[in-house]
Amino acid sequence: MAGMEYSKKCLTFMWMLENASYSLQKKGEKIMSSAFLVDEIHRTKLKLWLYPRGAEQGNYISCYLYKEFDDKDEYSVEIKYELAFIEESGFSLIAYGLIQH
Secondary structure, eight states: OOOOOOOOOOOOOOOOOSSGGGOOOOTTOOEEOOOEEEGGGTTEEEEEEEETTOSSSSSSOEEEEEEOOOTTOOOOOEEEEEEEEEOTTSOEEEEEEEEEO
């Protein structure tokens, strides 16, 4: 019985924000990264969405990996990702997630 071939690809996208804690966004308002293209995943376009005051609840930072949709999208993808928030001092907070489309 032939199984599907599975391969794991890795990508690093670095988005640097300065003075994010002083941003003027209110709860539910986002800052978007520029789109980045992932050739290994059928030329999928991704963006990071950052809500400095939280997407739905205040006193939190919300961050999402967003897949841009295209009428030509024929593939469903599953992306496991790791987000790291790194302070100038080098201290990092790490979050993990999964998106399926």
